[in-house]
Amino acid sequence: MSVSDVVDAQMVTLPQVPRWRTLLGSLAMARQPVQNLDRVLTQHGDTVRLYLGGLRPAVITRNPALAQHILQKNHRRYLKSDLTHGLIRYLGRGLLTNEGADWLRQRRLIQPGFHRQRLTALTRLMQDVVEQWSTELGRRVQAAPGGRLRVDIHEEMTRVAFDIIARAVFGTSMREPERNRLSDILTRIQAFYVRTVRQPYLRPWFAATGTFGRHDAFSRELRELIRGYIRQRQAVSPTAAPPDDLLQMLLDARYEDSQEPMSENQLLDEVNILLLAGHETSANALSWLFYLLARHPEAAARVRQERAAAGLAGRAPEFSELPQLPYSQQVVQETMRLYPPAWILDRVALEDDEFRGLRIPKGTLFSIYLYGLHRHPGLWPEPDAFRPERFAPAARPPIPAYAYLPFGGGPRLCVGSHFALTEIQLVLLEGLRWFNLTPTSAALPGTDPLITLRPKGPLWLDITTA
Numbered sequence: 001m002s003v004s005d006v007v008d009a010q011m012v013t014l015p016q017v018p019r020w021r022t023l024l025g026s027l028a029m030a031r032q033p034v035q036n037l038d039r040v041l042t043q044h045g046d047t048v049r050l051y052l053g054g055l056r057p058a059v060i061t062r063n064p065a066l067a068q069h070i071l072q073k074n075h076r077r078y079l080k081s082d083l084t085h086g087l088i089r090y091l092g093r094g095l096l097t098n099e100g101a102d103w104l105r106q107r108r109l110i111q112p113g114f115h116r117q118r119l120t121a122l123t124r125l126m127q128d129v130v131e132q133w134s135t136e137l138g139r140r141v142q143a144a145p146g147g148r149l150r151v152d153i154h155e156e157m158t159r160v161a162f163d164i165i166a167r168a169v170f171g172t173s174m175r176e177p178e179r180n181r182l183s184d185i186l187t188r189i190q191a192f193y194v195r196t197v198r199q200p201y202l203r204p205w206f207a208a209t210g211t212f213g214r215h216d217a218f219s220r221e222l223r224e225l226i227r228g229y230i231r232q233r234q235a236v237s238p239t240a241a242p243p244d245d246l247l248q249m250l251l252d253a254r255y256e257d258s259q260e261p262m263s264e265n266q267l268l269d270e271v272n273i274l275l276l277a278g279h280e281t282s283a284n285a286l287s288w289l290f291y292l293l294a295r296h297p298e299a300a301a302r303v304r305q306e307r308a309a310a311g312l313a314g315r316a317p318e319f320s321e322l323p324q325l326p327y328s329q330q331v332v333q334e335t336m337r338l339y340p341p342a343w344i345l346d347r348v349a350l351e352d353d354e355f356r357g358l359r360i361p362k363g364t365l366f367s368i369y370l371y372g373l374h375r376h377p378g379l380w381p382e383p384d385a386f387r388p389e390r391f392a393p394a395a396r397p398p399i400p401a402y403a404y405l406p407f408g409g410g411p412r413l414c415v416g417s418h419f420a421l422t423e424i425q426l427v428l429l430e431g432l433r434w435f436n437l438t439p440t441s442a443a444l445p446g447t448d449p450l451i452t453l454r455p456k457g458p459l460w461l462d463i464t465t466a
């Protein structure tokens with residue numbers, strides 16, 4: 001059976017989940033979107049019309065060919081929707097939220113900043129953060145009764161991932177209290193933003209209680225904090241060796257046409273977006289990764305064997321050595337299949353379009369449901385099983401096109417994907433070098449899909465030193 005046979009054999013008319021049903025189910029959808037969307041798609045088909053939040057007409061899909069059509073083949077006919085653009089109020093118009101010619105100009109300016117040479121330097125900085133974390137955690141483990149410490153791995157990884165992205169952007173210049181404040185503000189803004197989207201009927205309440213105003217104030221505080229660091233960097237003597245971080249990359253970049261640098265406000269927007277996009281996504285991927293390895297000690301043992309065979313027993317790997325550790329890369333890929341940090345993508349049709357006989361009128365809102373795509377039983381054998389080997393180059397069956405999109409697809413593909421893969425593989429290898437992990441319960445943890453797919457509540461693991 002081919003992939004196109006198993007997904008949406010008939011696209012011309014789409015099943016419609018009635019409005020009364022989505023309205024009735026909107027609270028359940030707000031509480032447990034993943035379970036509810038899975039149920040709807042299993043019942044009605046891979047592409048379904050429904051009402052988001054019980055009110056807003058949308059098409060949700062886990063069809064890889066339709067995802068490819070929207071993200072890549074016909075991407076010019078689609079923009080991100082107000083669900084993404086709403087973030088502009090708090091974080092500005094950076095790569096993630098920008099559109100059109102402006103987006104392309106910024107993308108051309110920024111993308112070269114993530115080339116191999118910079119990633120080599122950024123990997124050293126990631127090593128420093130991981131070393132600091134593992135030393136400090138090692139001390140806590142040794143001080144714990146019986147040398148066994150129970151930790152919320154999500155809390156740990158949120159700190160590690162924020163330290164990595166903050167250091168990648170600002171170098172070593174940012175003080176810890178300010179790093180913590182930045183992280184706290186970004187978390188608050190995201191959590192509030194998701195509530196305004198998922199429960200739009202609460203907006204008058206948020207306006208009346210000054211909640212919008214409070215979050216606007218957070219956003220101003222964030223900008224002022226970052227502005228201070230930008231100005232501090234600009235004031236550094238031109239004779240001093242420039243730091244090899246992302247802020248310097250953004251300051252040094254020049255537009256191809258004018259040879260001018262970015263304006264300060266544009267720079268602020270881009271820094272905001274890099275911090276947002278590069279923080280929770282990686283933190284969640286890393287949390288799920290360690291959770292899965294705690295439940296699959298055979299996979300953890302194989303990662304350790306691979307590391308030892310590559311001669312890395314006593315030190316952290318360099319950027320150039322990471323490709324020599326393919327099994328650990330497969331573990332990372334499989335984690336993001338089961339728990340894609342960006343679990344849903346939104347697009348809206350700019351003009352009328354058509355896909356395999358399906359009429360798509362201008363204004364149609366699409367939710368491309370990556371979580372469902374990554375666990376589609378017609379695309380993945382044993383979709384809920386953790387099997388890193390399925391990503392081995394010679395694995396059978398091969399992975400169908402556009403069935404695996406943790407970093408999106410087409411021209412809006414994640415600009416930080418190599419950065420993120422490097423970071424996750426490195427933290428994985430160093431984490432397993434120093435620690436053994438055991439789950440504290442046999443129960444599967446719940447998911448809390450906000451902008452990114454977080455674990456619901458703490459993700460407890462018992463840790464001993466390896």
Ligand code: HEM
Binds near residue numbers: 080095279407413416
């Ligand atoms: C596991 C980690 C990550 C995941 C799963 C992830 C996922 C994604 C996805 C799915 C998109 C496309 C969104 C869409 O098409 O609507 C995206 C875009 C983006 N990501 Fe990531 N990301 C990760 C880490 C990072 C990091 C570390 C950075 C920065 C250092 C970053 C910066 C960005 C930016 C700036 C965009 C917008 C690109 C554009 O539209 O031109 N991401 N990411």
